[in-house]
Each structure stands twice: as C-alpha cells, then as structure tokens.
Amino acid sequence: MTIARHEFKPIQLYKLDPLGKEAFKAKTFEFSEDGVTQRDREPTSKDYPTQRSLFQPFGCYLQLLHHFVIAAGNTDNSLAVVYATLDYVNQLHAYAAKYEWNAVLKYHFEFHSARLAEMREGNFSGWQAADQDLVNLYLTGNTKVQNKPSTGSSASLSFAKQVCNKFQEGKCQTPCPMNRQHQCRAC
Structure with missing residues (x-):
C-alpha cells in the first residue's frame, strides 16, 4: 500500500526482488554525545552490483505503481505514469551504458525520491525528463573507461x-x- 500512497522509499526496492535478495543493511548508526541515532544509508553497487539487481525490483515497483494509478481511474494520470516511466527506464539504461554503475545508482535513488513528492500531488510526468542538476552531480565526470x-x-x-x-x-x-x-x- 505504500506504493499506492507514494511513500515507498527507493532504498526498499530489495523487498520487491523476485529472486528474494536479502535485505542490505539499510540503516546506519551514528554515535554522538546525545546517544545513538539511526539513519537511512544510501544503497551502493555492493547492494545492487548489476543492472539486473536494480532493474528487476524496479520493474516490479513500476508494475505496482501502474496498477494503482490505473485503478484510481484517472486516464490522464494513467497515461502519464506509463509513458513517463517507460521513458525513464530507457534513459536509465542509456546512463548505465555510459556511466559508472555506482554513479547511476546514486542518480536513480535521488531521482526516484524526488518523484515521490510530485506523485503525491498527482503529477506523474516528472519521470519523463532527466534532472540536469542530478546528472551534473552524479553522472558528469563518471563516464565509464572504455x-x-x-x-x-x-x-x-x-x-x-x-x-x-x-x-x-x-x-x-x-x-x-x-x-x-x-x-x-x-x-
């Protein structure tokens, strides 16, 4: 249901892995004078070592997202989410071919997180266009060595x-x- 409410955190994608990938340690602990605090850890290429390890659970996420949006009955949102996410998956494949995998992962998780707030507002088109700020932050300068x-x-x-x-x-x-x-x- 968290997917339908657009609250499913991208770092939880491992839960949708049909091959039953074990959960990575999604939390880190920081020690300070105030005690121990817990925070989410960003996934890395150790957690998602191959394109399949990301694209398989992300594909499951998109199928569920499409189902919930289509079931809500808004034709415009239904078309927008399907077309926009297909464009995004194609762009992500292109990035994976051109850039270092760890940089692509960072881009994806940040990009996906930004889409959640938009989708809660009913805007599904944000998946369609690349986020140039994130491209500059994570991908530029991380081209694969040929x-x-x-x-x-x-x-x-x-x-x-x-x-x-x-x-x-x-x-x-x-x-x-x-x-x-x-x-x-x-x-």
Whole structure:
C-alpha cells in the first residue's frame, strides 16, 4: 500500500526482488554525545552490483505503481505514469551504458525520491525528463573507461614476466618468439 500512497522509499526496492535478495543493511548508526541515532544509508553497487539487481525490483515497483494509478481511474494520470516511466527506464539504461554503475545508482535513488513528492500531488510526468542538476552531480565526470583493443604490446609485457615452458623442454629458439624469459625454473 505504500506504493499506492507514494511513500515507498527507493532504498526498499530489495523487498520487491523476485529472486528474494536479502535485505542490505539499510540503516546506519551514528554515535554522538546525545546517544545513538539511526539513519537511512544510501544503497551502493555492493547492494545492487548489476543492472539486473536494480532493474528487476524496479520493474516490479513500476508494475505496482501502474496498477494503482490505473485503478484510481484517472486516464490522464494513467497515461502519464506509463509513458513517463517507460521513458525513464530507457534513459536509465542509456546512463548505465555510459556511466559508472555506482554513479547511476546514486542518480536513480535521488531521482526516484524526488518523484515521490510530485506523485503525491498527482503529477506523474516528472519521470519523463532527466534532472540536469542530478546528472551534473552524479553522472558528469563518471563516464565509464572504455577498454581499448589490445595492440599486443600489453600482451608482450605480460609475457616478458613469464618463464618460457618450451625453453624448459629445450624446444624454444633464442630470442623467445613469445618474449618470455629463458631461465631455468628449478634454479
């Protein structure tokens, strides 16, 4: 019912994981002179290590959200929430392809939290547009490092640290064509 009232906290998504993911420690404790206080902890890539680990429970959340909004009978809200959240999921996939996963998670949880207040007011279109402030805060500067195709030089360097097996058997020419070390393993 918290989903229908737009009070379901994004950090509770693990509860909707159909594979029964164990709850991460959603609370942290802070010690001060006044005693111990408890606060919500932001999820990280340790809690949601893969896209599936986020998208699967988030998809369940969206299905329930769509159900409750459609059941309320407001056609405009029903269309808005379906189209806007589909746009958001597509944008989130694009972000996941381009940016570091932990940055995408931070963006998502902050973005989702901001939508809750809007939805309580009956506005479902906020899912549709990217939040440029959050993009700048979490995504800008966190572009994934692209793996460059190997030119063979890095392979040569790693082979240079290896002892040549064929040399051990007396079957390798000098210098080693694989750039491996010619030295006796037993010595």
